[in-house]
Amino acid sequence: xxxxxxxxxxxxxxxxxxxxxxxxxxxxxxxxxxxxxxxxxxxxxxxxxxxxxxxxxxxxxxxxxxxxxxxxxxxxxxxxxxxxxxxxxxxxxxxxxxxxxxxxxxxxxxxxxxxxxxxxxxxxxxxxxxxxxxxxxxxxxxxxxxxxxxxxxxxxxxxxxxxxxxxxxxxxxxxxxxxxxxx
Amino acid sequence: xxxxxxxxxxxxxxxxxxxxxxxxxxxxxxxxxxxxxxxxxxxxxxxxxxxxxxxxxxxxxxxxxxxxxxxxxxxxxxxxxxxxxxxxxxxxxxxxxxxxxxxxxxxxxxxxxxxxxxxxxxxxxxxxxxxxxxxxxxxxxxxxxxxxxxxxxxxxxxxxxxxxxxxxxxxxxxxxxxxxxxxxxxxxxxxxxxxxxxxxxxxxxxxxxxxx
Numbered sequence: 458x459x460x461x462x463x464x465x466x467x468x469x470x471x472x473x474x475x476x477x478x479x480x481x482x483x484x485x486x487x488x489x490x491x492x493x494x495x496x497x498x499x500x501x502x503x504x505x506x507x508x509x510x511x512x513x514x515x516x517x518x519x520x521x522x523x524x525x526x527x528x529x530x531x532x533x534x535x536x537x538x539x540x541x542x543x544x545x546x547x548x549x550x551x552x553x554x555x556x557x558x559x560x561x562x563x564x565x566x567x568x569x570x571x572x573x574x575x576x577x578x579x580x581x582x583x584x585x586x587x588x589x590x591x592x593x594x595x596x597x598x599x600x601x602x603x604x605x606x607x608x609x610x611x612x613x614x615x616x617x618x619x620x621x622x623x624x625x626x627x628x629x630x631x632x633x634x635x636x637x638x639x640x
Numbered sequence: 641x642x643x644x645x646x647x648x649x650x651x652x653x654x655x656x657x658x659x660x661x662x663x664x665x666x667x668x669x670x671x672x673x674x675x676x677x678x679x680x681x682x683x684x685x686x687x688x689x690x691x692x693x694x695x696x697x698x699x700x701x702x703x704x705x706x707x708x709x710x711x712x713x714x715x716x717x718x719x720x721x722x723x724x725x726x727x728x729x730x731x732x733x734x735x736x737x738x739x740x741x742x743x744x745x746x747x748x749x750x751x752x753x754x755x756x757x758x759x760x761x762x763x764x765x766x767x768x769x770x771x772x773x774x775x776x777x778x779x780x781x782x783x784x785x786x787x788x789x790x791x792x793x794x795x796x797x798x799x800x801x802x803x804x805x806x807x808x809x810x811x812x813x814x815x816x817x818x819x820x821x822x823x824x825x826x827x828x829x830x831x832x833x834x835x836x837x838x839x840x841x842x843x844x845x846x847x848x849x850x851x852x
Binding site: 468471472474475476478504505508509512513516519520523524531533534537538541542544545546549550552553558570571572574575576577578579581582583585586607608610611612614615617618619620621622624628 | 643644645646647648649650653654683684685686687688689691692693708710713717729733735736737738739740742743744805807809810811812813814815819823834837838840841842845846
């Protein structure tokens, strides 16, 4: 129940943050979120900044350049955009850190099953990608050509497809054997 | 192309959620009738596949790389509605676990990539198949990526017009479509080449696996 309440609070906070257009209020809110993070502050802040840095950085620099050229620069606008994005990102990582996502979506049995299955499968697939990448590198003398790298990417995609079909069948059989699907 | 949180006004993302929710309902209904030991794990595996396909780096000339989306590949292998559900779940997990994309941009990303992109992939493949399967596969990949990127760019581009302060300054995203569209479409035209090639090679390998 606690995790579902956290999910509800998080979603409400996200919507509220997009309805506030005062940089000072957003800055205070951000400070409060970071204070709430407690010992997780370095983790939450680092992940929040890194996740938005590229896109927001490009938007900010482009806005700065274009608006100065057109003589319509607004520091308030730049501050508002960046504060909101950082606030939303921080709230997301704080929620992910403090709440159990699978418990939070426990209001729907099927959705929770799905998320658990997906997460488990994803971890397996990510390891598989890493292993195929390392295998390819270890079997290549010098830097492989563009076409070879594409073939490798495509073969990895197809391997994952085959794995996904087989894993789906295995998961289904495992679930049936544990009584999750009763005829 | 993932839009992070904070760049889309609630005037747009809240109705987008309403539309998406209706479409998720349709997609789930098609599944629920058959939601059993076969379809639930299959959807999970498809979603996981979508998740990791987006992690595959596509090498680009010049030594750089970009990430694939796998939209066309998923659509051609699993169909539009399954792919729409899978991609939506991926976007949710990416938003909450990894901070990629975001909760407010999720419905826009889901509609652009998961529905529009997959539909374009399937339609273009069916139309161009008569010319030749390799052309159809490549085109499906290229078009799925670029059409969904164009849709996302348009959504971003209208933000200054629909969400402004009393002084006329933008509240969410500061550029109009005349800036965003070329900024997004030019690099995606190049990325689409990689996506097309991935779709072509991976689809053929997957079909060989299925026919074994």
